Amino acid sequence: MRYTLAALVLLCACSSIDAPDVSPAVAETPYQRDLAPKLSACVGCHGGDAPKAGLDLTDIRSSVGVPSGQMDMALIESGNHLQSYLWHKVAGTQSIAGGLGQRMPLDHQWSAEEVETLARWIDLGAPD
Secondary structure, three states: OHHHHHHHHHHHHHHOOOOOOOOOOOOOOHHHHHHHHHHHHHHHOOOOOOOHHHOOOOOHHHHEOOEOOOOOOEOEOOOOHHHEHHHHHHHOOOOOOOOOOOOOOOOOOOOHHHHHHHHHHHHOOOOO
């Protein structure tokens, strides 16, 4: 009986100790991990008070379904990267698609893998 009582007292004492907060970290989405850093590098030119070519990439979600200023195509056509002018500009296929200008970004072109990541993100519906 003594051992049972001692075990019960010990159990109650241990259960009242605050356990450290070990909640799991919120996992980043593929967009946050892979695309957001790449696109945030673009806001130096395409952000702020006077974004170049009128394209503000500060909030990429605001570009979904928005017509391009250079051609009759959406900047991002959710679900279809081949109908997304932003993808063509990054891939360097803007002239094939009927667009203008040079491949973007000018100073550090994306790798084929990064362009493919953008295509997959758009094809998945441009999720957050």
